[in-house]
Amino acid sequence: MSSNKGKDVAEGSSRGAAMAPDQQNPPPLSRYESQKRRDWNTFGQYLRNQRPPVALSQCNANHVLEFLRYLDQFGKTKVHLQGCVFFGQPEPPGPCTCPLKQAWGSLDALIGRLRAAYEENGGLPETNPFCKWRY
Structure with missing residues (x-):
């Protein structure tokens, strides 16, 4: 008898229980899917950190633009100002x-991933704040 049996039951372990083949080892996410999930989580966290927090149903193009401005400070592309010697x-x-x-290409790709994630997470296409036709 396993010394971990009580622990397994208490923690809801399914060790030893028969699992459907597709639940045993879900296929790894593609690089695109992983990045899309990360971007979606980052945007959701951004909305929750607003004062007052913004519900996804209340999100609009202005929130998207504010999010892009926020992200802009973490970029890696040097933009020389007109008075710069370089x-x-x-x-x-x-x-x-x-x-x-x-x-720009990074932002364009980000918007594409967020547009897809919005609809995959229950958002309606006609209210998608990431659609280019809305800007």
Whole structure:
């Protein structure tokens, strides 16, 4: 008799119980699906952290734009300001104080993943705040 039997029962363990084949080892998520889930969770956390918190049903294009502005501060693309000595140089020879921003392609891909995740999580296509036709 297993010394862990009581622990297994108390924790609701299914060890030893027959499981359907598709429940034993779910297929790993693709890179896209993993990123989409992570992006969706990040956006949900962003909405919950607003004061007052914003329900997904109340989310609109303005919330999406505010979220993108928030994310912009964590970008890796150097954007030289017009007064910068390196303005217009794709590979400047030295450091400057110009800001780092999200690349446009990264933001475009993010919006695509969030658009799909919104509808996969019960949102209606006609109320999807991530649809490009709404901007």
